[in-house]
Amino acid sequence: MSHKMRTITIKDVAELANVSKSTVSQYLNKRYDYMGEATKQRIKEAIEELGYQPNIVARSLKQKSSTTIGVIVANILHEFSTQIIRAIEDQCHELDFHIIVCNADDNPYKEKNYIDMLRAKQVDGLIVFPTSDNVELYQELLRQGMPIVFIDRLVSNVDVNTIMLANEDASKFAVDEFVKKQHERIGIVTTSTVNNVSPRVERVNGYLKALETHGIPVRSEYIISAELDKVQDELDQMMKLKDPPKAILAGNDLTLIEILKYVKEHNISIPDDLSLIGVDDVSFAEIYNPSITTVAQPTFRMGKQAAEVLINQIKNGGDEERQVFRFGPKLIPRQSS
Incomplete structure (x- = not known):
């Protein structure tokens, strides 16, 4: 037979x-x-x-575990996000867990739909780059005992383990580098801070504190926080000031790209006309001409830690006190600063 x-x-x-x-x-x-x-x-x-x-489904029903976790990213286009996902996947593969990746586009409604879908698939836990508008949903998940880890963002009134960059230090390192190169007219460009997205808010705060430390007066017209499609217009206004900034800190990889497009279009020479440092060590930083000074996040260590913390919660019930794990950034000096 x-x-x-x-x-x-x-x-x-x-x-x-x-x-x-x-x-x-x-x-x-x-x-x-x-x-x-x-x-x-x-x-x-x-x-x-x-x-x-x-039969994986039958085994998961018998073991009451799907050995699967859901990962919901705010924006999968961020190089930071893709590197973190890769590190999570590496760590989960080592521990015989699978991952399902969802992209929420910073949209609370889309995020909620993905969370509902992942719960229906009986995932064992969630790693989330959270929006700030689903607090009640997160609290409900915690009441149900769903293991959760947040990455990159703090959400007030939600007590979960969170993996974060020391964001204020990232801005401080960049401002210190600019000051070392004799700059005083220093600007910062981030994506919108309207929803209090913690890394953006913290990076602006770090920039303000660093200027104060160096005795440089804050100029509000040197601070841009805008939706990505508005960054170039805002930048244009800033660069047309009577005395525009001579150095700019890009708050993340996507704003860095918008600044580079603007610089190319307006024939601005880096670093002669404008010094530039970006938070996030983008893959093209070394090969761009001139090479771009960046403040790198230890993305692989952060993703690995997120997976370890979550799987530990899944396996051990996770009654331990919740923590915020802060990772130190590193300045990588190149030619653009």
Whole structure:
């Protein structure tokens, strides 16, 4: 009788390998502690010969775990986001977890839909780059015991483990570098701070504190916080001031790209006419001409920590006190500053 005629089961594998069903189950779950190499080899060969496919859905129902986590990013176009996702995936792969990635576009309604979908798929936990408008939903998830880790953003009144950059330090390092190059007319460009997105607010605060430390007066016209499609217009107004800034800190990779487009279009020479530093070490920073000074986030360490913290919560119930894990940035000096 052909094996193709019916579903191959653990029992079939056990019979062919001449072991018990529980031994096959231990093999499938990678519990090899008391298993000899010859037994492992026999089971492996039996699985290959029979073409056995483990039923992941059935196993997850039996184990009451899907070994799957949901990752909801605010904007997948951010290089920061893609690097974090990669680190999460690496760590989850090591620990035999799978990930489902969703892109919320900083839209609370879209984020809620994805959370509902992931709950329906019975994911074991969530890693979220949160919007600030779903506080009640997050609180409901916590009441239901859903393990959650936030990345990049603090949300008030939601007590979860959060992975963050020391954002004020990122701005401080950039301002220090500009001052070292004799700059006093220093501007900052971030995406909109209307929704109090913590990294943007903290980077502006860090910039203000750093200017104060160096005794440089704050000029409000040197501070831009705008939606991405408005950045170039705002930049145009700032650069047409009687005494425009001679140095600009780009608050993230997407604003850096908008500044570079503007600079190219208006034949502004970097660093002769304008010094530039970007937060986020973009992949093109070294090959752009001139190469771009950046303040790098340790994205791989941050993503790894997020996955470790979440999976620890999933496995151990996560009764420990919630923490904010802050990671230090690093200035990478190149030619643009």
